[in-house]
Amino acid sequence: MMGPNHEFYNRRTRSTRFNAAVIMSTSWSCLDCLRLILVTSCLVAFCWELPSGVEAEDSFCQALTPSPTLTQFVDKLPIPYQIPVNTTEISIGAWKIKQKLHRDLPPTTLYAYGESQETARFPGPTFEATLDVKARIHWENHIPDNKHFLPVDTSINWAHPKHGGVPTVVHLHGAETESIYDGHPDAWWTPKGEHGYTYVTQHYSYPNSQRPALLWYHDHVVGITRLNVLAGLAGLYFVRSPKDKLTKLFPYGEYEIPFVLRDLQFWANGSINFPNIGDNATIHPTWCPEYFGDTILVNGKAWPYLEVYPRVYRLRLLNAANARFFNLSLSEPSLRFHKIGTDGGYLETKPQILKSLLVAPAERLDLLIDFSKLKPGDVVYVNNSAPAPFPDGTDSFSPPQTRSVLKFQVTAWPNSRQARGRPSNSDLRNALQYVESARTVQKIKYTNALHRYLRLQEFDDANGNPIVSLIENRTWRDPVVDFPREGAVEVWEWINTTPDAHPIHVHLIQFKVLNLQPFDENGYLNGSCNIEVGFSKPGTCFTGPPLPPKIYHTGFKDTAIVWPNFVTRYGIRFQTSDGRRFPFDPTLGPGYVFHCHILDHEDNDMMRPYKLIH
Template sequence: MALLLSRYFVHLLWLLAFVHASPLAGNSEAHEVGVTLAKFHASSTAVMSECQMLDPSPSLTQFVDSLTFPPLINLSSSSGISDESVLTIGAYKIIQKLHRDLPPTPMYAFGTSQKTASVPGPTLLGTQDVEAHLRWENHIRDETHMFVVDDSLHWARPPDGGVPIVVHLHGAEVASASDGHPDAWFTFNATDTGTTFSTLEHRYSNEQPPTALWYHDHAIGITRLNVAAGLSGVYIISSPDEQKILPIGLPLVIQDKQFYENGEINFPMVGVLPDYHLNWCAEYFGDTMLVNGKIWPFLKVLPRAYRFRLLNACNARFLILSLDNPQMHFLQIGTDGGLLHEPWNLTSLTMAPAERVDVIIDFSKLSNGASVILNNSGPTPFPSGDISQMPAKTYAVLKFIVDEDNGITDGVLHEFETANVNVSSLLIDQKPISEEDAVVSRMLGVVEWDDSNHMPMTFTLDNRTWQDDVTQYPMEGTTEIWELMNLRINAHPIHIHLVQFRVLNQQTFSNRSFELGTCSVNIAYGENGSCYTEPPRDPYIYQRGWKDTVITWPNVVTRVLIRFTQRNGLPFKFDPSEGPGYAWHCHIVDHEDNVMMRPFVVTANESLRALSRNMVSKCKDV
């Protein structure tokens, strides 16, 4: 099919292959890996497809339902689990009331039982350096998914039917057998299992610094369906030292969905290119905003400062969050990987799908009865979409109401000054990561393949798909630079399993000159023949700190510095070379399901590392 389409639709096909053998500064061992990239017709404007133009949701009044919070399970308390016991969490089919005026909605949900299952799932609280032992079970009895599965995609295809799931703890330093490998899926009672399935029981060492992670389904080819159906939740790692300074905080899980009059979720059933992918749609954008499973809720707060743990759990929607009171701001104290060395005062928060932000909002200067709305102005698609075309109600997300008598007490900072102090005391065991330590740099293309009408057909990373052979074999204990080269007009959030990394820099390049082959990304900015249009610049402020998901901007090379160790620089306390390996992928899960995902294997084998370091990509048939 791809070959047939290429004969009719290719406006421009360009190929580039290169090997750059110049050593990285300070390390004579380093080499840049070769890369070959290919792309269909380029476009300069965002195009919305018919599959994204769903019937609008019923009209629902905003801010009539109180925000709720998922149940909290302390994994290290006496009522939770110990080193020798297991907490069982299952996936169930439930109905949940999302809005006062909307009938209950069928969903898939996590919980310790059918009765307690909720969307989002329970918030799991782990203690740093105390291992948690969880058993994930599948109790979804549906013979087919509640949404239409596109059989043209590479997906689980259980022989006996059912709804495959596998749980990934996003952001965790974890052995690959417990990582939620996409091919380790299993159906109801593990009747059918994927090729890398080994166990329902996952061990989480919780050895990384305090932070907010999240768990979600990761089954190959249907992650977008399972996440949209409700299979996700928050996982917090805390420590006694952190809790001396800060409360655990309140999770705010933000999603967008579309609904039918009967309360069911409206998810695309017809594909963007039905002749190619019958049911797959490139991005799912709902016209209704949810927080913690409630549609446009309100939250009563005291006139105090609160800690919030924000998660963008949307399939594809980027968020630009702000408060409608110009006198208020966000005090950001943490990112994906944990606390920052110093807080940042921000008037807006840009969040890609899967990113977490740790913030403090101070309501102490507001009078009783005052309200503040948390708004979103992120365009769809991002950043090229036309914000004026967004459904009007998707601007609002959540309403805070100051109530001196009935405000929520959880998450309150009793001494706000402690939030403004330097939190470096919690980071003293963190070994800095240095560019000079890098032993290899990999140029990796982030590519969308379109037809002549700019409609997306498929996506690749480094011109390869999930099914292609492994080409990244980083060696445990080493540091690498991954140069993520976004060749399209929209941003892609790239998530790398196992590790936290730092964004080194970003650099724009001329996509047009690059695709014509008249310049090279191996030539430094300012020299003849360079593709770069500016010198490398520091990452945006919201991309600093430790990250596991990074926004790769269009026509920009985003360089990330990855050390394949624990955050503190010490070896993992498990063998990362055992098991099926890890993944890196776009976290627009609709793209991930259309093979925008690649495997990588951590190795202790020098010969494999050398093979990976010097490998030149092969041109793919189109």
């Protein structure tokens, strides 16, 4: 796979690190100037609330003070508690809590979902939904803060409640649902009763009429999604079918393990270290192009361990990081990941047997790992080799500790279970053979499909520091220009002219990555060649033929990696993922959105609305 424009990207990262180094080594008078900017900004609501007992300290974009040294693999992996959801409405609130994220770290201030403040945790409760059975959730906001405990940058589009408070709105990521329940970025609410202009209700209804899959829910407020998700407002949501024979053929119950990955950076008192000085503080006082932490968390614990029996386990994995990609591998050479599903459910191809897994922010993976040939006492580490920013980052954003994720500790079967032997659902070969024989392939024709061309753009200051990212040179507030027809088949061609790989997410639907094709970025930008000439007639900017989807592109997706210097083509059918009509009218309400799921990009205008029509 061809990488990004290396010269441009390295210039950008050198520039960013140089600027931060200059700031930290300059005279106090210069620092006083920066502080004056921040203090002045606070007068117009650029300020934020620090957790109790925290003293204000400057934190520079992409040059954060390292976290305190923490011993890895001393905390047991927690499993979020489960809540069944159906037509009986339940109430789930966003709360301010304290949570221990490592044995040796003081409790961390978070915002988190739960039925009460006492049960609220990060990740939030795991919802168990049933195929074709509606789920009803009343989402509430009980956050007491008048201002966010992380720095809000009001120089970018954001909710800006006039009476204060922390706005929230919930997006069920991957769900096929009415737009009034989709968590539209301007449908937020606060505990003080203030609402965004697309707000309709907090009583959400999810039809669960799509293919069984792992979804996830997270906050989606315009301009502060990166803050609210980083603060802890996220959790898992399973859609399961009672007719799915694989549910019992594969490992289930205690042998089906959710893995929610993310990264954070901490101060010594346990609070989150988040930049309060941006790359270009005169334009965006606190906004930073990407947030990278030096501490890896799984299910809300830093570098935990999990005891496993010598059998097959099923792992349901989510990358919930703001910007960090993960490339996961296992330290035991004999082990492999058996990938059986992705964002939209089971693969339509045979299971993929892989040594490594690349997973971008918001992507999910359905995996099997067979520990049956290992013996008690054996240890297997999950490692990470993805650079940050991806794909061509630097060591400064990926210190050595970010290479470690989790430890599996193989333990002996208890005597009561040894007598029964291994459960039948641990037979990996039979399970995989069943998947291959039972799979169905949906053939969708894209020959006469409408093509939409969508440029990803980054605009920098004179020093090469990013100041905004756009799609088709439009901001979030620009009028809607994309109106797909319900039931139509389209090809969306993402033309990436930036140095980053972007995980692009489209609300409401599942799509397939058709192919990707390299192009001459300089020629395209200066107008000496073209791309937008149709799916079957390559434009003069292309530098090679279309390439098949990469292994991490396969399956039904709602989020996929769009590489720099490539055109990546999504094949989209505006129906349910199993080919049916939506059980609701998708043309009603405020409509849907598509955006980059690097949340720092999304918050600074790399997000656009779209509306379906009949």
